[in-house]
Amino acid sequence: QFAKPEQxxxxxxxxxxxxxxxxxxxxxxxxxxxxxxxxxIAKNVEVLTVLAALPWSAFGPGTEGGExxxxxxxxxxxxxxxxxxxxxxxxxxxxxxxxxxxxxxRVAFGNVGxxxxxxxxxYRKEK
Ligand code: ASC
Numbered sequence: 001q002f003a004k005p006e007q008x009x010x011x012x013x014x015x016x017x018x019x020x021x022x023x024x025x026x027x028x029x030x031x032x033x034x035x036x037x038x039x040x041i042a043k044n045v046e047v048l049t050v051l052a053a054l055p056w057s058a059f060g061p062g063t064e065g066g067e068x069x070x071x072x073x074x075x076x077x078x079x080x081x082x083x084x085x086x087x088x089x090x091x092x093x094x095x096x097x098x099x100x101x102x103x104x105x106r107v108a109f110g111n112v113g114x115x116x117x118x119x120x121x122x123y124r125k126e127k
Contacts, residue, residue, distance in 0.1 A: 090112060
């Protein structure tokens, strides 16, 4: 899939950036700073569910580096668990946003954010 480690690093950073864009744009809605447009949120979350699957194959053996701590490989089990928790939280956000219920969306959105932070705290280098 990736001829060189740098290509894997670029790929995971690019896909994470898209996830950050599609997740972060919903923050004003979750914080009640912007109106809740259920259809627009559901459409955005649908994109996000696809994006959320992308980065993980780009953390293969021999692709150490970039912004990722060595622990992502030395503690591969913990890393896998953290990324699984994220994709599970995304699946729950999809169910919540499809329901059109604002509070369900808000709670599920917050849980995705927590899973982002938990994994970043453990496995992303300090900036
Ligand atoms: C984002 C983003 C993250 C998460 C995290 C949530 O929008 O880029 O890494 O949310 O800040 O706690």
